[in-house]
Amino acid sequence: MVAEIAPIHIDSGQDTPSSWSMVFWRLRGNPKAMIGLTVVIMLLIVIVFAPFIAPHNPNHGELSDTLVSPDRRYLLGADKNGRDVLSRLIYGTRTALGGALAVVLISELIGVPLGIWSGYRGGWIDEVVTRVLDMMLAFPPLLLSFAVVAAFGPSIRNVVLSLGILYVPFITRVVRSVTLVQKEMVYTEAAKAMGYPQSRIIFRHIFPNCVSSVIVVSSLDLAYALLDIAALSYLGLGVQPPTPDWGNMLSEGQLVLLTAPHLALSAGLMILIAVLGFNLLGDGLRDVLDPRQAKQ
Amino acid sequence: MLRLILTRLLTLVPMMFIITSIVFFMVRFVPGDPARIMAGGQRVTEANLQNIRKQYRLDKPLPTQYGLWVKDLAHGNLGRSFRQRADVRVLIADRLPITIQLALLSFAVSLMISLPLGILAAVRPNSWIDMVSTTFSLIGASSPVFFTSILLILAFSYKLNVLPALGRGEGGLDTLKHLIMPAIALGLSLAAISTRITRSSMIEALSQDYIETARSKGLHGRQIVLKHAFRNALIPVVTVAGLQFGYLVVGTVLVDYTFGLGGLGALLIDSVQRRYYPVVQGITIFIAALFILINLIVDVLYGVIDPRVRYGGRS
Numbered sequence: 297m298v299a300e301i302a303p304i305h306i307d308s309g310q311d312t313p314s315s316w317s318m319v320f321w322r323l324r325g326n327p328k329a330m331i332g333l334t335v336v337i338m339l340l341i342v343i344v345f346a347p348f349i350a351p352h353n354p355n356h357g358e359l360s361d362t363l364v365s366p367d368r369r370y371l372l373g374a375d376k377n378g379r380d381v382l383s384r385l386i387y388g389t390r391t392a393l394g395g396a397l398a399v400v401l402i403s404e405l406i407g408v409p410l411g412i413w414s415g416y417r418g419g420w421i422d423e424v425v426t427r428v429l430d431m432m433l434a435f436p437p438l439l440l441s442f443a444v445v446a447a448f449g450p451s452i453r454n455v456v457l458s459l460g461i462l463y464v465p466f467i468t469r470v471v472r473s474v475t476l477v478q479k480e481m482v483y484t485e486a487a488k489a490m491g492y493p494q495s496r497i498i499f500r501h502i503f504p505n506c507v508s509s510v511i512v513v514s515s516l517d518l519a520y521a522l523l524d525i526a527a528l529s530y531l532g533l534g535v536q537p538p539t540p541d542w543g544n545m546l547s548e549g550q551l552v553l554l555t556a557p558h559l560a561l562s563a564g565l566m567i568l569i570a571v572l573g574f575n576l577l578g579d580g581l582r583d584v585l586d587p588r589q590a591k592q
Numbered sequence: 593m594l595r596l597i598l599t600r601l602l603t604l605v606p607m608m609f610i611i612t613s614i615v616f617f618m619v620r621f622v623p624g625d626p627a628r629i630m631a632g633g634q635r636v637t638e639a640n641l642q643n644i645r646k647q648y649r650l651d652k653p654l655p656t657q658y659g660l661w662v663k664d665l666a667h668g669n670l671g672r673s674f675r676q677r678a679d680v681r682v683l684i685a686d687r688l689p690i691t692i693q694l695a696l697l698s699f700a701v702s703l704m705i706s707l708p709l710g711i712l713a714a715v716r717p718n719s720w721i722d723m724v725s726t727t728f729s730l731i732g733a734s735s736p737v738f739f740t741s742i743l744l745i746l747a748f749s750y751k752l753n754v755l756p757a758l759g760r761g762e763g764g765l766d767t768l769k770h771l772i773m774p775a776i777a778l779g780l781s782l783a784a785i786s787t788r789i790t791r792s793s794m795i796e797a798l799s800q801d802y803i804e805t806a807r808s809k810g811l812h813g814r815q816i817v818l819k820h821a822f823r824n825a826l827i828p829v830v831t832v833a834g835l836q837f838g839y840l841v842v843g844t845v846l847v848d849y850t851f852g853l854g855g856l857g858a859l860l861i862d863s864v865q866r867r868y869y870p871v872v873q874g875i876t877i878f879i880a881a882l883f884i885l886i887n888l889i890v891d892v893l894y895g896v897i898d899p900r901v902r903y904g905g906r907s
Contacts, residue, residue: 431607434883436838438845439876440614446864446872447619447629523736527846530738531861550742550850557746564739572734579730 319508322584329580332515335573342389352380354387354540366558373558375548381559384540385566391541393570395456395534396521400514402460403467408510410464411471412502416479416494426472429465437462438524442533450533452525452541459524463517470513474506508585515578519571526567542567597892604884611880612665615873616658626650629869647672648870670874673863680874683859690760690767691855694774695844699833701779702786707829709783710790714798715817725787732784737843741777741850748773758852774851778843782836789832790825797821826897834890841879 323329342349351371357378364374372381414425437459444458478484478501487497528534529543537544542563549560620626627644628636636644645651648671649660664671670680713725749757761770797803798821806816848857856875863871 427606428610431610434607434838434887435611435880436842438842439838439879440611442860442864443615443618443872443876446867446869447622449867450865519734526736527738527842530736531846531849532865533861546739546742553742553745554750557750560739560742561746564736564742567739568731568735571736572730575730575734 319584323580326580326583328576332573332577332580335569336577339389339393339570342386343393346386346390350383350386352383354379354383355538372562373556375559376552381562384545385562388540388542388545391452391535391539392522392525395452395525396518398456399459399463399521400517403463404510407464407467408471411468412475412498415472415475416498416502429468432465438527441528445533450536452535455525455528455534459521466517467510467513470509471506474509475502478502478505512578512582512585515574515581519574519578522571601888604887608880608884612662612877615876616661619869665877670877671870673868673871680871683871684856684875684878687856687859690853691844691857694771694853694855695840697771697775698778698782699840701775702782705783706786706790710787711794713791714794725791729784729788732780737777737781738846738850740780741847744773744777760853774847774853778847781843782840785836786829786832790829793825793829794821797825827894830890830893830897834886837886
């Protein structure tokens with residue numbers, strides 16, 4: 297009996313330090329994941345150290361430098377108000393990526409407990425939760441956030457809150473399915489038989505096993521959130537000028553596409569690189585942490 | 593088959609209920625006077641506000657408002673826009689044709705790229721074509737469709753000067769010319785996802801026993817790939833095509849805005865920017881209803897492709 301339990305326990309990927317260093321060791325052999333991880337770490341550094349990295353004040357413009365092409369002084373040129381594009385892109389990381397992080401965090405704060413609760417309780421509660429989430433999944437978040445912005449007005453706060461709620465189904469679905477599997481595991485049964493309280497079973501056995509799936513989904517969700525926030529800001533519904541953001545810089549750049557293409561190109565490339573980074577990292581993490589799902 | 597359709601219809605009713613509730617109650621919980629929001633967030637006279645309250649029944653209790661509104665919807669009435677002084681149905685009908693053309697063209701572009709690319713990548717795993725397919729999927733899924741659009745405009749309108757950058761043209765061939773770039777931009781975006789799915793479901797199908805059997809019967813490679821494997825790989829592809837409808841709608845909105853096509857997407861964005869809530873509400877409900885229809889069609893398609901679905905019990 298003991299011999300049967302042991303391999304399952306290892307398979308469940310307990311959060312011991314050794315298993316996490318194993319994960320990193322295996323990630324190193326995965327070029328996709330390493331490229332993604334490098335991009336993500338660099339972006340996080342830019343967020344934290346933006347004031348030190350940016351060569352100019354992002355909101356201060358010299359009118360004589362309007363739409364200057366890239367040169368020594370302005371590495372990526374200047375925009376229609378003579379502001380340094382590079383510095384604005386650097387500060388724009390804060391709204392774009394910061395917003396996406398907030399969206400995913402909100403969705404996890406609601407989605408993880410909801411998924412565990414629904415999967416663990418089962419019965420009609422699970423049935424109702426699953427049905428509602430399936431319906432929400434079918435409807436694109438961006439469309440409902442249009443309605444939110446129309447009702448509450450355009451701002452990054454409204455955008456982040458609405459997307460955060462609309463992203464709940466993505467994470468809940470995954471956490472619920474992991475919970476369903478873990479609930480039937482021998483060690484969960486054993487813990488139940490020993491009379492441990494539900495909270496201990498959930499925090500010691502169910503939740504730790506959700507962590508790896510949550511990390512994979514978060515990385516991919518961050519990519520989606522970056523795209524959605526960029527789209528809303530591009531449409532003038534998210535981050536409002538003069539606050540620098542990749543999305544609104546792209547739409548400003550589109551207006552002067554013929555005379556100063558570097559504006560739109562640099563802003564668009566930043567979005568592309570950031571989204572690609574999170575997609576690569578998410579794919580790589582899935583290969584390493586969740587081989588069963590990766591095969592599909 | 594009829595039973596399949598009916599049961600699916602019944603399960604889709606709650607979705608409509610949830611969407612209508614969200615759209616309806618949200619605007620009524622915004623701090624401030626809902627009549628002002630319905631007016632488009634601008635200055636209006638007290639007499640106008642009274643008019644709006646009457647028109648949108650804001651003077652009645654909430655449950656009554658909701659009941660009457662749903663009754664209107666059931667009759668196909670999406671309400672009126674106070675600002676444009678027009679029936680929302682008319683506003684939508686004006687803009688719909690160009691949006692449908694864009695959606696169909698984009699979908700065609702997506703299929704033309706993703707099916708051959710996905711199948712070839714699956715038949716020859718780890719070859720150069722597989723590399724191309726994987727790289728294309730990754731970059732295509734990561735590039736915002738409006739950025740892809742801008743790149744196309746730079747290349748084909750400004751550098752090569754072969755296609756118009758903006759507008760919807762003057763009908764006929766001219767409109768088609770204006771639709772080429774938008775359809776390619778959106779088609780590339782859609783193809784990124786479906787190439788990946790086509791590839792993985794083809795690999796799955798090609799590893800089945802019946803493929804071995806077909807091979808041992810001495811059938812040709814092409815026959816095996818197209819007749820035996822592809823038909824079975826179609827189910828996930830149709831699923832994704834159905835799921836992609838959501839992305840297709842969002843994509844048409846974004847592309848419409850970027851290229852200034854003046855379709856339904858442009859109307860929606862314009863209404864959101866000016867906060868014409870009744871129009872946004874009407875379009876959202878309209879799209880939700882379309883969703884239900886498409887979901888139904890996809891389910892029926894399953895039945896057509898896979899007899900196991902038709903005769904009860906999903907595989």
